[in-house]
Amino acid sequence: MRTVFKITGADRLKFLHGLVSNDVPEQGLGYAALLSPQGKYLADFFQWQEADAIFVDVATELAADLGRRLSMYKLRSDVAITDSGLCMSRGTGPAPDGAMTDPRDPGLGWRLYGTQDGDDGTDWDQLRVTHVVPESGIELVVGDSYILEMGFERLHGVDFRKGCFVGQEIVARMKHKTELKxxxxxxxxxxxxxxxxxxxxxxxxxxxxxxxxxxxxxxxxxxxxxxxxxxxxxxxxxxx
Structure with a gap:
């Protein structure tokens, strides 16, 4: 199950860009994570923007904590975080109108947001194993995993040029000053x-x-x- 947050307000881009491991793309779907100040994984999610809002698609079991943490960082920013009510469908066959390519790997197909959940019967475990893609609650462990060890650079989930985000110092050190063991x-x-x-x-x-x-x-x-x-x-x- 997935939950899709809607983030509105004049400060929405600045707010989210200062927190998460990857900027929201101008077009299409992006992938990012929120980390603890110690650089540990807290949540991973998809994000995209429309004219007046940013949307964040996260596993439902992580949604309450992600929403709480985002609200904690909001302070006086002109930002509102609500449940959009959108549903997610996905598949690997011909993409329907409005679908967006999974940004982690083209082999993972497309995602479409609307009023209905849906799945075309793809064996997602087999695809994740083939493309070495971790999943929250299985390979990705809240408060324990490091995103570089979990392949987030290869999966386009972290941008080292974007500037500061929560946990960025630890991620940058692992990238530039140490060798992953x-x-x-x-x-x-x-x-x-x-x-x-x-x-x-x-x-x-x-x-x-x-x-x-x-x-x-x-x-x-x-x-x-x-x-x-x-x-x-x-x-x-x-x-x-």
Missing amino acids: KGLMQVTVSQDVPIGTPITSEGKPAGTLFTQSGGKGLAYLRFDRANGPMQAAGAEVAAA
Whole structure:
């Protein structure tokens, strides 16, 4: 389920641009995240603008907290945040009029906002595994995940040229001054195991296995322990 916020007021662009990891595009759909001051993931969402408003599409389970946090930062800005009442439909076939391409990867199809929810039956887990795309509540853990480890630069979810946003200093340091030692990767897996199963390499902790589909999966791994055979419960795991 998704919730779509509507942000209005004269300060709406300045307000949102100063908070989130990516600017709202002038046209089409954008992808961004709100982070804690410590650079930890709080929510990811899609955003677009129309003549007098910005719209933010977020997973419903994250919506209440996102709305609260945005309102907290509002202070005296000329900004109003409301539930738009819009629904989201998506698919990978021919795009209907008014649909917008998923900004994370063209292979993820289109999203359309209107009065009805809808889905064309696409296997979204399989697509996410193929394109190494994390999802909130599964690979993306509130208050724990770092967006660069989760591939947000590749998924067009962070802009290092936009200026300050909440958590920007940590993200910039990870980008420019350190080498990532962990991250989300595609793996092969010999059999399905429960999401969240620990992965080991030569008996040592190596990471965690998440979404699986068609003999492949998404795993959050230590890169220095991902070069050889790994295990997750009864499954054999290897970097794809």
